[in-house]
Amino acid sequence: MDDYSALTTTQGIETGGMKTASIDGHEMLVAHVGDEYFITDARCPHMGGHLQQGILEGTVVTCPRHQSQFDLRDGRVLRWTHWEGITLDVGKFLRHPRPLRTYAVKIEGDNVLVGPENAPPATT
Numbered sequence: 001m002d003d004y005s006a007l008t009t010t011q012g013i014e015t016g017g018m019k020t021a022s023i024d025g026h027e028m029l030v031a032h033v034g035d036e037y038f039i040t041d042a043r044c045p046h047m048g049g050h051l052q053q054g055i056l057e058g059t060v061v062t063c064p065r066h067q068s069q070f071d072l073r074d075g076r077v078l079r080w081t082h083w084e085g086i087t088l089d090v091g092k093f094l095r096h097p098r099p100l101r102t103y104a105v106k107i108e109g110d111n112v113l114v115g116p117e118n119a120p121p122a123t124t
Contacts, residue, residue, distance in 0.1 A: 004106050004113040007039065011110060018061070020052045023114060028103070030112055031072055033059050038072040039103040039114050046080060046098075061100075075099035076121040 008021035013032045020042045021028055027042040029051050038059070044051055049065030056062075059072045069078040080097040104115030 004104070004115045006111050007114040008112050009110045010037070010107065010112060013037075013112075016056060018052045018056055020050070021112075028114060029061075031056055031059075031061065033072065037105050037107060037112055039105050039112070040070070040072060040075060041101045044068050044070075045100055051100075070100040072100075072102065074118065074121040075102040 005023055007023050007028060008019060008030055010032070013019045013030060015032050015034060018029055018031045021030060029040045029042040031038045031040070033056070040051070040061075042051055043049065044063040044065060046063065046068040047065050049063040049068075051061050051063060054062045054064045060069055060078060061072055062069045066081040067079065068081055070076065071078055077097045077099055099120050101120075102118045104118060106113040106115060
């Protein structure tokens, strides 16, 4: 059984670029890094910022809203916010760090297919 669905095409997603696409009302981010494509939720789990408007450096996406950073390979939180000190502590207490949801990807021709949600990264 194939649990993959067509999400978008590779057209217009240059390496180092990102594109938002929707399937069944679920907005997703497609990122092209080197020879790989990654699919995640399109919005930051911190405060809902549009990740496509953020910065992509390698496999790290930075949210434009509070500079939260996530690794696209597994959704791991690299930085929850750009806040520091007590503000960061209070922010983490009110809205604890959560990984970015990632999904399995297949490329068939020019089609980007999205599969099941990947397991979240292990927490330490």
